Amino acid sequence: MKTRKPAAATVATYAVLVISSLGVLVPVGWMLSTALKSGEELFSQDAHWIPLNPTFAAFTRVFTDYPFATYFGNSLLVVGASTVIAIAFASFAGYGISRFQFKGRGTLMGFLLLTQLFPSIMLLIPYFKLFQGFGLIDTQAALIIAYVSFQLPLCTWMMVGYFRSIPTELDQASEVDGAGRLRTFWQIVLPLATPGVAATAIYAFITGWNEYLFALVLTSSEDKKTVPVGIGQLIGQYRIEWNDLMAASLYALVPLTLIFVFLQRRIISGMTAGAVK
Amino acid sequence: MAASSPTARPDAEGMRLSAPRKGRGKAPRRSRRDAIAGRVFTLPVLLVTIAFVAYPIVYGIGLSFFETNLVNRWEFVGLDNYAKLTRDASFLDSIATTFAFAALVVAGNLIIGTIFAMLLNRGLRFTTFFRVVLILPWLFPEVVVALLWKWMYNPIYGLFNSELQSAGITDQPIAWLDDPNLALFAVAVACIWKGYPLVMVLVLAGLQTIPNELYEAASLDRAGWWGKFRFVTLPALRPVLLAVMVLETAWWFKHFTIVWLLTSGGPAGATNVVSIDIYTRAFKNFQWGDAAATAVVVLVITLLLSGIYQKVLNRDED
Numbered sequence: 203m204k205t206r207k208p209a210a211a212t213v214a215t216y217a218v219l220v221i222s223s224l225g226v227l228v229p230v231g232w233m234l235s236t237a238l239k240s241g242e243e244l245f246s247q248d249a250h251w252i253p254l255n256p257t258f259a260a261f262t263r264v265f266t267d268y269p270f271a272t273y274f275g276n277s278l279l280v281v282g283a284s285t286v287i288a289i290a291f292a293s294f295a296g297y298g299i300s301r302f303q304f305k306g307r308g309t310l311m312g313f314l315l316l317t318q319l320f321p322s323i324m325l326l327i328p329y330f331k332l333f334q335g336f337g338l339i340d341t342q343a344a345l346i347i348a349y350v351s352f353q354l355p356l357c358t359w360m361m362v363g364y365f366r367s368i369p370t371e372l373d374q375a376s377e378v379d380g381a382g383r384l385r386t387f388w389q390i391v392l393p394l395a396t397p398g399v400a401a402t403a404i405y406a407f408i409t410g411w412n413e414y415l416f417a418l419v420l421t422s423s424e425d426k427k428t429v430p431v432g433i434g435q436l437i438g439q440y441r442i443e444w445n446d447l448m449a450a451s452l453y454a455l456v457p458l459t460l461i462f463v464f465l466q467r468r469i470i471s472g473m474t475a476g477a478v479k
Numbered sequence: 480m481a482a483s484s485p486t487a488r489p490d491a492e493g494m495r496l497s498a499p500r501k502g503r504g505k506a507p508r509r510s511r512r513d514a515i516a517g518r519v520f521t522l523p524v525l526l527v528t529i530a531f532v533a534y535p536i537v538y539g540i541g542l543s544f545f546e547t548n549l550v551n552r553w554e555f556v557g558l559d560n561y562a563k564l565t566r567d568a569s570f571l572d573s574i575a576t577t578f579a580f581a582a583l584v585v586a587g588n589l590i591i592g593t594i595f596a597m598l599l600n601r602g603l604r605f606t607t608f609f610r611v612v613l614i615l616p617w618l619f620p621e622v623v624v625a626l627l628w629k630w631m632y633n634p635i636y637g638l639f640n641s642e643l644q645s646a647g648i649t650d651q652p653i654a655w656l657d658d659p660n661l662a663l664f665a666v667a668v669a670c671i672w673k674g675y676p677l678v679m680v681l682v683l684a685g686l687q688t689i690p691n692e693l694y695e696a697a698s699l700d701r702a703g704w705w706g707k708f709r710f711v712t713l714p715a716l717r718p719v720l721l722a723v724m725v726l727e728t729a730w731w732f733k734h735f736t737i738v739w740l741l742t743s744g745g746p747a748g749a750t751n752v753v754s755i756d757i758y759t760r761a762f763k764n765f766q767w768g769d770a771a772a773t774a775v776v777v778l779v780i781t782l783l784l785s786g787i788y789q790k791v792l793n794r795d796e797d
Binding site: 218227228229230232233245290291298299301305313318322324325328331334351355358414430444451455458459462466 | 510513514515516517518519520521522523524525527528531532533534535536538539542549594595598599601603609610611612613614615616618619620621622623625626627628629630631633636638672725726729730732733735736740754757758761762767770771774775777778781782785
């Protein structure tokens with residue numbers, strides 16, 4: 203069937219794909235080109251693609267002139283902790299929902315999906331007030347709690363999808379062998395779901411790593427801010443150092459991009475398992 | 480996690496003792512045990528959802544009936560905050576702006592995402608490369624997307640103006656983000672750049688579940704390209720498209736970050752989407768009750784929209 207496709211359609215497909223890819227790659231290239239330029243070259247009227255005197259100074263300045271090392275540490279701590287918690291809870295729930303019949307199962311799944319319709323900004327004011335009450339404003343604990351509750355609904359959906367794809371015969375065999383449910387979960391089902399856990403974890407990590415609004419409101423001191431807030435506040439300054447900003451932005455997206463390029467098949471199938479089935 | 484394991488264990492031990500001894504005839508007890516195990520395993524998610532999603536939402540709805548400084552002044556005002564909103568021009572403008580913004584972005588994401596998914600689904604060579612490149616913006620933090628576009632839109636040193644001017648298309652720099660007529664489109668373009676990959680991925684997954692036999696049958700019926708799209712692809716994609724439309728509308732209707740960083744709602748309120756309106760009311764003007772009422776209105780609108788989608792798309796099916 204594929205060989206019979208008319209050549210014109212194939213050429214047109216390639217043309218659209220190439221042009222659209224440029225639509226992604228040109229801005230990214232411009233980001234890199236900006237980061238490699240010096241301050242005075244940046245503010246010249248004729249913008250050129252290849253920097254005249256390429257310099258990596260912006261990439262070091264990010265860490266010497268700005269507290270980006272702290273921001274990165276905070277982001278890793280907050281997002282790492284919330285991802286671990288969310289994945290643990292989501293795996294438990296995924297196992298429970300996919301393996302056992304009980305009342306309220308469908309309601310819980312429906313409600314988790316419904317939470318996606320709630321404006322997150324609606325949670326912001328209550329969170330602010332509640333965390334203030336517990337003295338958690340401007341702490342990493344507040345952000346971890348907030349991120350777990352953002353990550354959990356879709357992570358649970360994804361994990362349910364994964365556990366459903368693992369045949370229950372294995373559970374029954376394990377039960378016949380005398381293993382309890384917790385052991386069956388831990389030793390039989392969870393290891394089989396490792397690809398799903400990895401995909402879900404990456405999804406959760408990206409969600410947290412990219413979050414801006416809650417970090418903006420719930421933290422205020424420099425040593426608690428995350429990378430997005432740190433980058434975002436540079437834009438409000440009187441004179442924006444675009445080369446430093448672009449270097450910081452590249453740092454912020456390189457880890458995710460590398461993870462993604464190597465694991466993209468797994469991530470994509472993970473993201474879509476819950477949505478399509 | 481810690482909370483659930485001690486409670487799960489006695490049940491697990493019980494299973495171990497009873498399962499091998501009695502073979503059959505214990506279906507009721509088994510299903511009761513199943514129900515307990517299911518509840519125990521879902522308990523952490525349930526608790527987090529109740530404590531950190533359901534309760535705050537109820538709290539937020541409650542807040543919308545008060546005039547308060549969140550500390551010591553709590554004056555119950557009933558529906559006054561809502562009544563005030565109906566007379567508040569800046570609120571009504573921001574709702575209209577949000578509808579326009581969300582419509583632009585969701586339509587852009589759906590059209591571009593679906594087209595790309597269909598092109599990628601043709602199984603041509605280098606598809607993996609194109610897929611990875613086209614998905615990249617989805618990975619970029621919204622803050623990074625906003626900064627990158629703000630820099631490209633820069634009227635004096637930005638990429639767009641310098642390219643347009645050196646190509647001789649315009650001789651005056653265009654103030655993309657400072658022109659009230661352009662700003663909303665400029666912001667929407669940046670958001671579409673960030674948002675289409677998710678639609679693309681989900682639609683692509685949907686396309687891959689369509690059995691090839693359906694297309695072959697359509698070919699036998701002498702269906703052309705459009706016929707196949709209209710009578711095979713679209714119906715098969717309906718559930719995916721419905722889910723995507725509902726989620727996308729909800730996400731972009733309440734979107735904050737990219738718009739805030741690009742324009743902060745300006746120029747002259749041209750991009751003052753409702754999330755920015757809420758943020759300003761709450762964290763700049765400390766009108767917590769008004770802000771909570773506005774958030775409730777957004778919630779109602781997103782719920783109504785998703786209801787309408789489901790009605791319309793399900794009716795088509797009959």
